[in-house]
Amino acid sequence: MTDDQHDVPVPDESGADDLDDDAGIRRSRAEIDAMVERLWSAAQAHQGRLEAMHERVSRLEAREDGDTERLARWLAFPPPPAAEDPEHEGETPLFTIAHFVHYYNEVYTGRPGSRAHAIPDCWLDHPGLLAEIATLTYTWRAAHLGKHANPRDAQHWHDRWRPAFADRLATEWTHPHCLTDIHKPVGTSGLKDRYTIEQ
Structure with missing residues (x-):
């Protein structure tokens, strides 16, 4: 077969006034x-x-x-101020974390002798503690604020994240003096958090 045998005839419509x-x-x-x-x-x-x-x-x-103010029905107390709130625009996540520490100490400190200690004032001096408080803060916010908040996540936070954090607070991140008296260095130190460095 040659190329000429494969040519398909094309109708000439240049002069046609009507088409089907x-x-x-x-x-x-x-x-x-x-x-x-x-x-x-x-x-x-x-x-x-x-x-x-x-x-x-x-x-x-x-x-x-942007509706971080949408409070969950199960949230019993007003949430702590946060850098994510429109009125605190320009603040760093450290602002959010610091306010959450205060909120945590007001709401979640247990009876004397329990493992539910208050977060000590020297929390910034303990890098591991700061790292864990940061995630604890934002998991709490995700479970309680905004359109994706749900009671299952809130209960999981109370049942798993908070108690596990409380255990590590007392056993891993701080010296016993930090929980009862004044700061005493223990573990790693001298690290600057990125929020302070960025300011």
């Missing part, structure tokens, strides 16, 4: 052009509506994502 559509109805070039124009106009109108809807949905999602 898929249903076999003959349409003039002018009718087809008018139909295409109407379809194009309709598509442009729909495109404008779609863009307006996307913009509106984006605004609603941004408003919901």
Whole structure:
């Protein structure tokens, strides 16, 4: 076979005024052009509506994502101030963590002799303690604030994260003097947290 045997004849429509559509109805070039124009106009109108809807949905999602003030129904006390709150914009996460430490000490300190100790004032001097308080703070916020907060996560925080933290607070991160009297260095020291370095 040669290339000439594979040529498919193409009809010459340059002079044709009428064309058949898929249903076999003959349409003039002018009718087809008018139909295409109407379809194009309709598509442009729909495109404008779609863009307006996307913009509106984006605004609603941004408003919901920024809604850190949405309190869970099971949260008994007002949440501590945080850098993520609009009125504290510009603060670092250390602001959030420090306020959470105060909140934790007000709410979660147990009876004398229990493992539910208050977080000592020297918490910034214990790098491991600061690292754990940071995650404890933000897991608490995720479980209690915003549109994704749910009671299952809140209960998990109280049942798992807080007690495990309380154990490590007393046994791993601090010296017993830190919990009862004044700071006494123990473990690693001299590390600067990134929040302080960035200021």
